[in-house]
Amino acid sequence: xxxxxxxxxxxxxxxxxxxxxxxxxxxxxxxxxxxxxxxxxxxxxxxxxxxxxxxxxxxxxxxxxxxxxxxxxxxxxxxxxxxxxxxxxxxxxxxxxxxxxxxxxxxxxxxxxxxxxxxxxxxxxxxxxxxxxxxxxxxxxxxxxxxxxxxxxxxxxxxxxxxxxxxxxxxxxxxxxxxxxxxxxx
Amino acid sequence: xxxxxxxxxxxxxxxxxxxxxxxxxxxxxxxxxxxxxxxxxxxxxxxxxxxxxxxxxxxxxxxxxxxxxxxxxxxxxxxxxxxxxxxxxxxxxxxxxxxxxxxxxxxxxxxxxxxxxxxxxxxxxxxxxxxxxxxxxxxxxxxxxxxxxxxxxxxxxxxxxxxxxxxxxxxxxxxxxxxxxxxxxxxxxxxxxxxxxxxxxxxxxxxxxxxxxxxxxxxxxx
Numbered sequence: 001x002x003x004x005x006x007x008x009x010x011x012x013x014x015x016x017x018x019x020x021x022x023x024x025x026x027x028x029x030x031x032x033x034x035x036x037x038x039x040x041x042x043x044x045x046x047x048x049x050x051x052x053x054x055x056x057x058x059x060x061x062x063x064x065x066x067x068x069x070x071x072x073x074x075x076x077x078x079x080x081x082x083x084x085x086x087x088x089x090x091x092x093x094x095x096x097x098x099x100x101x102x103x104x105x106x107x108x109x110x111x112x113x114x115x116x117x118x119x120x121x122x123x124x125x126x127x128x129x130x131x132x133x134x135x136x137x138x139x140x141x142x143x144x145x146x147x148x149x150x151x152x153x154x155x156x157x158x159x160x161x162x163x164x165x166x167x168x169x170x171x172x173x174x175x176x177x178x179x180x181x182x183x184x185x186x
Numbered sequence: 187x188x189x190x191x192x193x194x195x196x197x198x199x200x201x202x203x204x205x206x207x208x209x210x211x212x213x214x215x216x217x218x219x220x221x222x223x224x225x226x227x228x229x230x231x232x233x234x235x236x237x238x239x240x241x242x243x244x245x246x247x248x249x250x251x252x253x254x255x256x257x258x259x260x261x262x263x264x265x266x267x268x269x270x271x272x273x274x275x276x277x278x279x280x281x282x283x284x285x286x287x288x289x290x291x292x293x294x295x296x297x298x299x300x301x302x303x304x305x306x307x308x309x310x311x312x313x314x315x316x317x318x319x320x321x322x323x324x325x326x327x328x329x330x331x332x333x334x335x336x337x338x339x340x341x342x343x344x345x346x347x348x349x350x351x352x353x354x355x356x357x358x359x360x361x362x363x364x365x366x367x368x369x370x371x372x373x374x375x376x377x378x379x380x381x382x383x384x385x386x387x388x389x390x391x392x393x394x395x396x397x398x399x400x401x402x403x404x405x406x407x408x
Contacts, residue, residue: 014187016205016308019310027313031313061304061305061306063305064304108292108295109289109291131295173288
């Protein structure tokens with residue numbers, strides 16, 4: 001039987017940024033003996049999605065928003081039935097794919113968010129690390145917001161699919177969320 | 187991309203610079219902040235004036251900013267210095283050796299965003315043992331120039347950061363919670379040679395100061 005694996009989608013326009021936004025997530029998963037495959041966003045296709053067991057769309061730097069220029073490269077995710085976690089830029093991509101929009105919202109550094117429901121090991125008030133210039137306005141018929149801070153929605157759940165978005169970067173202060181996301185993929 | 191490296195002279199900032207160059211970026215300047223507060227919130231202080239010699243060995247200019255080391259004012263002083271580097275050398279981004287400190291990383295992010303500069307932290311969240319192993323594998327020669335945690339003492343000053351060092355700090359990590367890469371400020375380092383340098387630096391003089399488990403080493407290098 002082949003080992004379950006996670007597909008990490010890299011949206012960074014500079015490879016040097018991948019060390020900051022993709023490698024830490026890979027390290028968290030591989031430390032738990034979870035198999036990881038990294039992929040640039042423009043290489044995404046249905047066959048690759050079929051071969052993995054879960055998908056994580058990683059974030060990128062504050063000034064890098066090239067991922068918003070061609071959302072068609074992510075269109076195969078709409079029909080995907082695998083669990084998907086979108087982190088920061090990844091959450092923004094998911095919200096846009098499913099009919100929502102983005103607004104200007106700058107947050108840098110540690111903030112406290114409040115969860116209305118538990119999420120992959122997090123509950124109540126939690127300290128998180130933020131790094132974004134945009135926040136999301138989800139289509140509420142598609143996504144439920146289950147965590148907020150004073151600025152914006154911080155965690156969203158798709159109402160029908162196994163899709164989760166976090167505005168913050170769990171790879172910095174909430175590493176357990178990434179592992180629990182994978183453990184709860186079924 | 188033309189990048190400046192926020193450089194303390196230590197292993198992390200120069201290893202981050204090494205990765206940036208390895209990925210095809212141009213290192214256009216080293217930027218250092220000279221803090222008059224030895225317990226600076228943001229900037230490492232031991233041996234920082236020797237970064238000029240490292241910059242010479244890299245054949246890049248060295249931009250030095252000054253700060254009183256007052257919390258929150260430090261970042262304004264850094265912004266002023268990065269602005270100068272942007273004007274003089276047309277840098278498009280900044281590289282730092284930030285690994286774990288959200289306090290430090292967030293402030294660097296704010297300073298760079300205001301100046302419309304990309305910020306690269308290629309060591310961010312890197313496993314501390316892997317970091318030291320990578321430095322050794324990539325032929326970095328660095329020594330300890332400051333200690334600030336029990337049971338580290340005067341005897342650690344000047345030690346090479348090599349495999350023996352790594353195995354000893356791993357033992358201390360298990361026993362005392364010492365961070366193997368010194369990310370918690372347990373020790374500070376200075377790079378004497380690495381693939382970025384056109385020549386190795388030679389220590390011609392060193393002076394120790396401190397007591398108990400807080401020591402620093404001023405080195406003169408050529």
